[in-house]
Amino acid sequence: MAIREVLRMGAPLLWRVAEPVSDFHDPELQALLDDMFDTMAALNGAGLAAPQIGVSKRVVVFGIDKNPRYPDMEPVPTTILINPVLEPLGDIMEDGWEGCLSVPGLRGRVPRHTHLRYSGFDQHGAHFQREVHGFHARVVQHECDHLDGILYPMRIKDMRDFGFQKELFGEESGKE
């Protein structure tokens, strides 16, 4: 287990389309997941995709506990999602602010589908499916974009809705 260096925007690996996981018994998969959770926790992230730590595999982790400092932030269950498939439910999109450990210190307003069905595999190779909305749906879309080489700034419609956390909101800290 280790805290890994997070690649930042500009690193070529972040633009790559990541490869699906084929072997769920590979001990490297468990080691990768351990490192992803360690890194996410150390950097106060809401989610992390494997390419962000330099591994071009279709693996994401995310989860947000209820935090009294951010009462508007709905909790999201701690989830391991491998080889994900996303299916928007309906056409409704909603703008919301996002950050990313690969784009540190910045925030941008990004449109995302409000309702979503997603499916994929857990760390044991068991298939599961969920229907989610709101912040949970936003987090999944953000993390899975990383697997297709997309960072959230690429989805911002008005670049005035992109800036430094401190200038936008007057505080340095917050979930990335």
Ligand code: NI
């Ligand atoms: Ni991100």
